[in-house]
Amino acid sequence: MDILEVSARMFAERGYSSTTLQQIADELNLLKGSLYYYINSKDDLLYEVIRAVYWQGGANIREHSKKHGSGMDRLRVSVMAHIRHLTNNLTATTVFLHEFNQLSAARQEELSRLDYARLLRELIVEGQVDGSVRSSVDPRIASMFILGATNWVYRWYRTGQGSADEVAEQFADIFTVGMSPVRGGAFPTRVSP
Amino acid sequence: MDILEVSARMFAERGYSSTTLQQIADELNLLKGSLYYYINSKDDLLYEVIRAVYWQGGANIREHSKKHGSGMDRLRVSVMAHIRHLTNNLTATTVFLHEFNQLSAARQEELSRLDYARLLRELIVEGQVDGSVRSSVDPRIASMFILGATNWVYRWYRTGQGSADEVAEQFADIFTVGMSPVRGGAFPTRVSP
Amino acid sequence: MDILEVSARMFAERGYSSTTLQQIADELNLLKGSLYYYINSKDDLLYEVIRAVYWQGGANIREHSKKHGSGMDRLRVSVMAHIRHLTNNLTATTVFLHEFNQLSAARQEELSRLDYARLLRELIVEGQVDGSVRSSVDPRIASMFILGATNWVYRWYRTGQGSADEVAEQFADIFTVGMSPVRGGAFPTRVSP
Amino acid sequence: MDILEVSARMFAERGYSSTTLQQIADELNLLKGSLYYYINSKDDLLYEVIRAVYWQGGANIREHSKKHGSGMDRLRVSVMAHIRHLTNNLTATTVFLHEFNQLSAARQEELSRLDYARLLRELIVEGQVDGSVRSSVDPRIASMFILGATNWVYRWYRTGQGSADEVAEQFADIFTVGMSPVRGGAFPTRVSP
DNA sequence: AATGAATGAGGCTTCATTCAT
DNA sequence: GATGAATGAAGCCTCATTCAT
Secondary structure: OOHHHHHHHHHHHHOOOOOOHHHHHHHOOOOHHHHHHOOOOHHHHHHHHHHHHHHHHHHHHHHHHOOOOOHHHHHHHHHHHHHHHHHHOHHHHHHHHHHHHHOOHHHHHHHOOOOHHHHHHHHHHHHHHHOOOOOOOOHHHHHHHHHHHHHOHHHHOOOOOOOHHHHHHHHHHHHHHHHOOOOOOOOOOOOOO | OOHHHHHHHHHHHHOOOOOOHHHHHHHOOOOHHHHHHOOOOHHHHHHHHHHHHHHHHHHHHHHHHOOOOOHHHHHHHHHHHHHHHHHHOHHHHHHHHHHHHHOOHHHHHHHOOOOHHHHHHHHHHHHHHHOOOOOOOOHHHHHHHHHHHHHOHHHHOOOOOOOHHHHHHHHHHHHHHHHOOOOOOOOOOOOOO | OOHHHHHHHHHHHHOOOOOOHHHHHHHHOOOHHHHHHOOOOHHHHHHHHHHHHHHHHHHHHHHHHOOOOOHHHHHHHHHHHHHHHHHHOHHHHHHHHHHHHHOOHHHHHHHOOOOHHHHHHHHHHHHHHHOOOOOOOOHHHHHHHHHHHHHOHHHHOOOOOOOHHHHHHHHHHHHHHHHOOOOOOOOOOOOOO | OOHHHHHHHHHHHHOOOOOOHHHHHHHHOOOHHHHHHOOOOHHHHHHHHHHHHHHHHHHHHHHHHOOOOOHHHHHHHHHHHHHHHHHHOHHHHHHHHHHHHHOOHHHHHHHOOOOHHHHHHHHHHHHHHHOOOOOOOOHHHHHHHHHHHHHOHHHHOOOOOOOHHHHHHHHHHHHHHHHOOOOOOOOOOOOOO
C-alpha cells in the first residue's frame, strides 16, 4: 500500500491539518470514502508515518551506540549515522518533527519511551567516565545541543546540495572537538556578553 | 491589547490550526465575533505574533554581531544573546518556529528577508579571515548547525530548570572550541562510520 | 444631511444588501455606530431613498398627464417628462428599480398605491376614446411596453452620451407612431414567426 | 440535478443575497453542508442559473435574426421569439435580469460578450439599409427601447393572464409600425414637451 | 453629536467520517 | 475493493444593532 507514502509526502509538504483526505485520495485515484477501506482514521495515518521513522531512527542510533570505542567515538558514530538516516528519510522525518504534537497525548507518550536525547546523554556520560569527553560539559544540555542541530537538518538539507556525509562530518567535527578535553593549553577566553 | 498574548500562548500550546477563535474569545471573555473588532483575520493574529518576535530576534543578533572582537568572539556573543532572547520569549518563539509555514507564501517570503542563518554565516566567514575560526569549517553547514541547536531550545528548556545563561555558555563552549583552529597538535582521529 | 445621498449612491453602485453601514459611515467620516444618531435602521435608509424618487416621479407623470390635448398627446408628453425625470435622478432611480423588492412587504404595498402603469394605461384608454390611439392596442400590454422601455433607461443611459431629450424624443416617436390609428393604407404585413 | 431549479426559483422569489443555502438545502431535504457535494460555492449556483438562460436566449435571438426577410421583418420575428423565450423561462430570466450584477466582475464580463442589444441594433441598421426601417430612428436608442420593453415583461407577465403570443404581437405591432418609414403623409405633429 | 466597544445571530464553507450498495 | 451520497459538527467571518460614556 502506498497510502502511507503518499500521506507522508503530503503531510510533509503542507502540514498534517492542512492536508485533507480528499487530497490524499485524489493522489491515489481513489474516492475519499474509499480510503476507509484501508485506514481507520486520519489520525492513524499520521501515527503510522511517525511511528515507522521513529523506531527506525531509534534502532539506528542504538545500534551504532553499541559499537566499540570511547564514549566520544560512539557518540560521533551514532550522530553521523543519525544524520544519514534522516537525510535518507527526509519526508517521514519532516512529518515526525513537525507534526509530533498533533498526535493524541497517549501516542505522544508512547513514542516518548524511546528517548533519542537519553541515548546521546548516556554516551556523553560514558565519555566523561572514560575521559574522552570534557568533564565541564553538562550532558543534558550537550545532548540537546546535538539533537537540536541534527533535528534541524530536514529544514535546510536538500538532496543534491552537498552530500549527507559532508554534513555529518562537519557536524561531528564541531562537537567532537568542542566537547573534547582541552589539549595543550588554556581554554579560549570568554568574551563577556 | 492582550489578544496577542493570549493567542500566542494558545498557538504555542496547541498549534495554530488546532486553536479556534472561539477558544481565544473564551479566554478573553469575548464573543467570537467581537474579536473582529480588533483583528482582521486569524491569519493576521499569527502573523503579528511571529513578526514581533522575529524582528526582535533579528535585531538582537545583529546588534551583538557588531560588537568588537574577532569573528569567533562576535559569533559567541551573538549566539549567547540569541539564546537569552528566545528563552525570554518562549511562547512567541515556539509559535515562530512551529507555525511559520502556516503563513501565506507572501508573508513567509517577507519574513525571510532577515535571514538569521546568513548573519551567523557571515560571522563565521569573518572568523576564518581573521584566523579565529578553523578554515576547514564549512560556513554554511556550521551556521545551520548552530541555528539548529539554538532553535531546538524552546522544545526542552523550561524556566526554572537551570538558568538560560548556563545553557548559553554550554552551547557557546562547545561550538567555540569545536570551531577553533586546532591548538597544539593533531586533529582527533576519525572513526570510520 | 447627505446620508441619503451617500446611501443612494452606494446602493446604486453595489446593491443594497452588498452595501454595509460601515462603508456608508466611512464615506461620511463617521463611525458605524454614529449613524444611528441619524437613522433608525438600514431598511429605513433604503425606504427613504426610494420613496422620495418614487413620489416625485409619480407627481411628475401625473402633472403632465393633465395637460391639454388628445390622450396620445398627453401620453407622449408624460412619458417624455418621465424620461427626463429619471435621467435627472439616475442613482435614486437605479435604487428604486433595483432594490424595490428588498423593502418589507408592507412598504412595497404602500408604494404600489401610486401605479405608474395605471396612469399610462388611462391615457391610452382616453386616447382610444378620442381616436388618437389605435383601437387594436391592448392598453394594459401597451402601458407595460412603454413603462418597460423607460425603466430600462437607467441601465444604459450615461450623462454625456447624447442628451436625455434625444432619448425622450426617439422613444416617443416610436410609440406615438406605433400606436396611432393606421393612416393611408394597410397594416404592415405580419411575418409568421 | 434539481438544485439548479430550486435555486433559480428561490433566487427569483427573494433575491440572491437574501436566499440562504440553508433555505435551499431545506427545500431539497439536505443538510446545508451536503450541498457542497454538488456545488463549489453559492456564487457558482447563481452563475449556472444565469449562464444557461443567457446562452439560450442569445442563441434564440440569433437564430431568428438569420431568417429571410427585410431587417424589420427579422427584427419583428426575433423580438417575438425573445418574448416567447422569456415567458417560457420566467424564473431564470428573473434571476438573470435581477442578479446579474451580483456576479463577479470577470463573469459579468464573460457574459457580456453576447450582447442582445447589439443583435437588435444590427437588424435595425440593416432595416435602414433595405428601407424597412425609418432612417430617422437612432439604432442605438431604438434597440434599447425594444430591449427594455421586453426585459420588463418578467415583472408583470404571469402565466395564465393572456398568452405570451398576444404580448409578443402587441409589442411587435407597436414598434414595427412605430419604426416604419412614414406612409402616405406627414409625420405626426410633435407636442412640445 | 458622536465614540468605541461589544453583541448575537446567522452566513458560507470545510472535512473527517459513515454506510448502503 | 470501492463508490457515491450524505452527515454533522465545527470553523471563520460579517454585520446590523445597542449602549454607556
